[in-house]
Structures are given as C-alpha cells and as structure tokens.
Amino acid sequence: MSPHVLSLLSSIMAGLGKTLSLFAISLIVSIPLGFLVTLMLRSKLKVVKGIAEVYVYILRGTPLLLQLFFVYFGLPFIPGIGKYMVFERFQAACIAFALNYAAYFAEIFRGGLLAIDDGQYEAAKVLGLTHFQTMWRVVLPQMIRVTLPAVSNETIVLVKDTALVTAIAVPEIMYYAKGAVVRDADPTAFIVAGAIYLVINFFITIIFKELEKKTDF
C-alpha cells in the first residue's frame, strides 16, 4: 500500500471506535427492546398492543436521519421537559438507532413467532411449563433460529447506517473520510472508508454463518 493510502487509513481508523461502539450499543439495546415490542404486539391488552403498533409504524415509516435529528436537535426544544432531553452527539445517535432498529427487530421477531407451531406451546403446557419457561426454553431458541438470516441482514444494514451520524458530527469513520476528501481534494479516502465497512461486514457475515450452523437442528 502506498504511504498516502496508509496515512489515510490511519486517520480514518480514528473513527473506527465510534463506529463500532455505536454499532454494538445499538445492536445490544435494540434486540431485547425489539423483543419486548414483539411481546407487546402480541398482547391481549388493546392499549399495549396499540402503543406497540404505533411505535413500529412511526419508527419504520419515517427516515432514520429525521429521527436522529429529532433526538439531537429537536428534543431539547420540547417545552417543559426539553431541558432534560439534551444529549451529547454520540448519546443521541445511540438513542435514535436503538429505538429505530428495535422497531425493525420487533417485526422480524413477530414473524419468527408466527412460524412456531401451536403444538409447541401445547406440548410445553401439558408438561407443566409455565408461560415464562415456555417462552424462554421452547419458543425463544426456535425463534432465534428462524429469524437469524433476517437479523443478520438487518445487522449489516446497521453497520452501513452508522455512517448517517456524520450528519450530527459524531467523529466516526465517515466523518474522518469526508474530512480527508475535502482537505486533500482527493476521493481516495472514501474508497478506504468503503473498504473498512466491507471488512466489518465480512466478519459479521462469517459470525452469523457460524451462528446459523450452530443453531441448525
């Protein structure tokens, strides 16, 4: 590699930590949150179900960039409670991403639960399992297997979406790449950044392939 590319690489890599931590935090928060929303979507209580439906509708139906701006620039202006809703750039990015991806995961998990036969719940019930034991020991493992390909897909999209937060100047990969391109009047930095995203997604693809093999039954 030429010294020019190497120096670009090292300056862009300064953003890797932020990219990866935004990615990891969003994923770790949005998956359980998404499952919670799935359970709400299946609730017999109309109010609970309604809230979950509106949540999913809004977060999937509006741009992620808008949601990001809303959390970072918008929330502080809400009369009364706005002063408690002032977040740092990175915090705002995590909040917006976790809420947004939870909506997508909720829909994925909802579909996964539909794939599980009623007979599984019935067998668990007649063996004496409680509702919670049935979900945890019988339903969840099967749901994970069914939804793994879709979750993998969504995870790859999440990696790419982290580039959006450059719009609120979070110093991640895209932020440094853009800085370098503008400074040097040379597009090479974008190619380097693209390569970094590809490498990250290469590893994510491998990890999910392994998980799919492990959970294949």
Next chain:
Amino acid sequence: MGKTMIRVSGLNKRFGDNHVLKDINFEVEQGDVIAIIGSSGSGKSTLLRCLIDLEKADGGTIMIEDKALVKDGVQAPPTEVRKIISRMGVVFQHFNLFPHLSVRKNLQLAPKIVNKENKAKIEAHTEKLLGEVGLESRIDAMPSTLSGGEKQRVAIARALMMNPDIMLFDEPTSALDPELTGEVLKVMSDLAKAKMTMIVVTHEMGFARSAANKILFMNDGIILEEGTPDDIFNHPKNQRTKDFLASITNKD
C-alpha cells in the same frame, strides 16, 4: 373395583355456532384403556383436549382423580388447573417434540425445570424409559433425524417422564407411514399391560379391539354407543356404528 380416575358429566363445548360436544358423560376407572373411535369431525380431539385444559369446556363437570377441573361450567383457578393436569400425559398426532433439543433434553426439560428432580434420578429415569420404548441408542439424536415412529415413541417417553397417572393419546399413529404404526402401537400395548390408565383416540381398530377394555363411539358430538370391544365390533346396535365400522374396515 378400581378407583375412578376421570368423571365427565354434562360436558358441552361450542366453537361459535358449532356445537361440538353435546352433553357428554363417561367415566374412566383406574387401569382402563378406553378407545374413542368415530369419524373425522365428530369431536374426539375436542373431548380429549377439554380433559387437559387445551380447550375450555362451556358447561358440565370434569373431575380428574376427584378434583374438579371444571365444575358446572366453571373452571378451577389456574394454579389448581396446573396441578390437576400435571397428573396426565399427552401424546399428540404430530408428536410436538421440541426440535431444538436432543432426545435426552426433550425428556429431561420438564422433570428438570418443572419438578426440579435431581440430575442422577432424571438420568436414570431417562435411560429406563428410552429402554422401554426401544430407543436407548438414539438418546443424543436430534428429533429431525428420527423417523416418525421413533419421534412418537420419544414423545411417549417424554410424557411418561412426568409420572402421569393417566395417558391421553390423540391419533398417535395417524401421521405415520403404515409400516411405522406397529412399533408405536406395541409401546402403547405394553403400557396398557402395565395397567396405565389410557384414553386413546384412534382409527386403529385392531389396537382398539386388542388393547382397549372399553370403546366409545362418537358421532356428531355425542357418545352414540359405548361398550366392550366385543359389544362394539361384533354386536353394534346402532346403524351409524355399523356404517362407520364398515367404512373403516373397507379402507384397510
């Protein structure tokens, strides 16, 4: 006289406008093997499912070992229901094994997390029961690698792990290839010989004739005729019973 294990009186069940069980009455004594026969849609599965709380009765009384699961149409409280149905094991037409768990773990899940039995005891019980259904060698197999007959034998062993007093079977061989029904019926016959109280919904007339001591013929939501295998198969009184038996023997 054996003790009465199940007493059903005035049981009614509707799905919307469809009156599926109409005033059902019968009793099961300890050690009875009851075969429920009848054409498709006559309410056999619904009856069995009401006994184990997979369907809620609309009216009538279901007593299981002198405890009321339903009394005059009123369900027992949930904790009581759990206790009552824990005395029964169920075998379903489609096995309903847990596909993500090995044979061993299918058998051990409930004893471990419901009964909280100790490991050594569970392990010994697993081996004993798998031996009885002839599947010791498949203990670490995943369900997807088993034949239908093997799956159903695992399902029977899984139900027996909870030491039920009563076993309910809903068409346990209907989903099997004909050449695999024998191995499952054999296990069920062994259970019957060991004096397990059993209710079996079945189209296997040979099994009903040889293993059951009482046959219930269901037709359109009622028990139209009941009696010993000899009564039902050799001296059916009702024309519908005769027609049904003729239709099912012609098929074989």
